[in-house]
Each structure stands twice: as structure tokens, then as C-alpha cells.
Amino acid sequence: MNALEIISLVTAIAVLIKLLVFLVKPKLLESFASDIDKTAKFMTTVILVLFAVIAYYVFSTLSIMKVLPAILLGHIILGLMLVQYPKVYKMFAKEVFKDTSKTWLVWLIWSALSVWVLYVLYF
Numbered sequence: 001m002n003a004l005e006i007i008s009l010v011t012a013i014a015v016l017i018k019l020l021v022f023l024v025k026p027k028l029l030e031s032f033a034s035d036i037d038k039t040a041k042f043m044t045t046v047i048l049v050l051f052a053v054i055a056y057y058v059f060s061t062l063s064i065m066k067v068l069p070a071i072l073l074g075h076i077i078l079g080l081m082l083v084q085y086p087k088v089y090k091m092f093a094k095e096v097f098k099d100t101s102k103t104w105l106v107w108l109i110w111s112a113l114s115v116w117v118l119y120v121l122y123f
Helices: 004-026 024-035 036-061 064-082 087-098 100-122
Strands: none
Touching: 004 024, 004 036, 024 036, 036 064, 064 087, 064 100, 087 100
């Protein structure tokens, strides 16, 4: 198995376990979500490390022209979830615009990916 297959396998198992926990013991996920504010800095570090490791393997195998549409597909799935909870989405958007200083890293990543795509297409 190559690195992307292993990442896909781990993701598939994690998704199915999360679905099982959601169906059998939803309070466990609710408890995890309510504790996230206590571990936000730690979780940010973990997510950035995972991002770097997975990005390394993804971009060593696939081009940006294949990766960006896959990321878009993931965002569409997330969007499908968010439109089911419009009040939550409004509250989320309000919080984001209240303190935009927390979004700089995400915007930096999106900007870098976008500039990369434009570079590949036009240079």
C-alpha cells in the first residue's frame, strides 16, 4: 500500500467509527465538541501537523490541478451539512466576522493554493 492508500484507509475507518459513535453514543461526540474550546491551541497544532504530513504525501503524488477540485468536493460536502443548520451557520459566520484575526492562516492556505493553480495554468 502506498501513502495515499494508507491515508484513505485511515480516513475511511475514522469516518465509519465516527458514524457508529454518532448513531450509538451521540453524547460522546457532543462532549468532545463542547470540550474543544479548552484544547483549541493544542488541536490547532495537531491539525497543522496532520495538514503538513498529508499535504506532503498528496502533493508528492498528485498535481494541484487534481487536489484543488478534491478539496472543493470536501467543502461541498461540508456545505451540504451546514445548510441543514442555517441558524448555526449564521451564528458561525457572525463569530468569524467578529474576530477575523483568527482566519488569517486559513486564508493564507487558500490564497497559496489559488496562486499555485493560476501559476500552473498560465505560466
